[in-house]
Amino acid sequence: MPISSTLAARLGTGPARAPAPARWSPYARSSVPEPQGGRGGAKASRPPLRLDPATARLLGPAQKVEPSGSRRRPEPAAPGAASAAPAGRSRGGEMTSPEPVLKPKPDAVYDTPPVEKRRCIGGGGFVFLCALAGHTEAISGISVPRCSDKLYSGSVDGSVRVWDRNSGKCVDVIKMGGKVGCMITHGPWVFIGIPKSVEAWNTQTGTKLSLQGPSGLVCSMTVTDGMLFAGTGDGRIMAWKFPSKQSNMEPVSILTGHQRAVISLSISATRLYSSSLDKTIKVWDLMTLKCVQTLSEHKAAVTSVLCWDEKLLSCSLDKTVKLWTLSESGNLQVKYTHAEEHGT
Structure with a gap:
């Protein structure tokens, strides 16, 4: 008795009918039948899920799963063994998500640099040591004489402070009798410009000279071979032969021409x-x-x-x-x- 086409399709005989398109589901199992043999037999690895184009664009390209730092490191594979399965395959009916890849940083890169490096960052090689506090008004000059362990600072508060360069402590305060307009260093000498004179101190021999001549505050100074120049608040430039053994030296020349204070010399x-x-x-x-x-x-x-x-x-x-x-x-x-x- 001939079997109807409908019954033949249900029994699997007769001409096969094209299967209906399957809907994607993250829990769908592979349609490839597993080999016979039950649990004891070897199972073939399941192929990756076939995703529709829209879903594939959302999930992005598949990546290999690398072990994270918090998990047990896998044993090294034997030569010729198959590589690990790519991320995105189903495991027990669930999708596996790719884990972040941790790449070791080079030894020369520090998230938090050491203290000695951190203090130099952005400073062009300069390192902040300490703040020297003590003057009560603006500082108008700083001198570091040659072969000396002292630093001299002058201020419009009328004082010169002497600082120990090793400890950063103030070891002396010298009252100048008027505000300090400028201060420079030449070899072991410290020159201090004050109203109506330039005070010169030799930090090696202890010699102190007072260069007379200015009628107002000394605002700028510079030294060349055998000559000291000082610009004053009244627009004149005083010139002394230097060094000299005289305790009170008069200028050898006075340069005139400016109408107001001379504030820089070079x-x-x-x-x-x-x-x-x-x-x-x-x-x-x-x-x-x-x-x-x-x-x-x-x-x-x-x-x-x-x-x-x-x-x-x-x-x-x-x-x-x-x-x-x-x-x-x-x-x-x-x-x-x-x-x-x-x-x-």
Whole structure:
């Protein structure tokens, strides 16, 4: 008796009907039949789940599972053994999620650097040691003489403090009788600019000199071979032959030309440069001590000058820094101007 097509399809005989598309489920088992033999027989590894395109994009590419630091390290595989199953295969009917991969950092990288390294970070090699507290007003100069274990600081509070460089403690306080306008070091000498004089101390021999001549506060100083220059609040520059055995020395020359305080001095091989609150820079010949050029390009007080070779840098309260170079005629001219608006 012939079997109907419907009954034949149910019994598995007759022409096979195309299976309906399966719906994806994270709990679905593989449709590949397991080999016979029950629990005692070897089971073939199950293939990865086939995901629809939308789900595959959400889950991303499969990754190999590497052991985390909190789990027992797996035993090394024997030569020729199969590699571990990729992440994302079903295990006991559940999906396995890939674990984060922990990569060891190189020995030279520190999350928290040692103390000695941490203190130098961002300092360009400088290390903060301590704060020297004691002055009651602004500090106007610091000197570290050659071959000395002391540091000298001068202040507008009228005192010079002497600090031990090893302990950071103040070992002496010297009253100057007036505010300290500036302080510089030359070899073992410390020069202190105060109203109406420059005090010179030799830290090796103990010699003390008082250089007379200024009529007001000494605001700036510089030293070249055999000559000390001091800019004063009344616009003059005093020049002394130095060193000398005289206890009270008078200036050998007085350079005039500025209208207001001379607040910065700088020396090259043949020139002395002075800047002033009168907005100008003057160039002086060191042989004749005569002014050979006046630079008037700044629009406000020129607070500092710095020279090297035949070039000059100047900065001003007009918010500019100017670079000066020699022209063919031998005079300085502005080569470049950097304004604060350019960004720093």
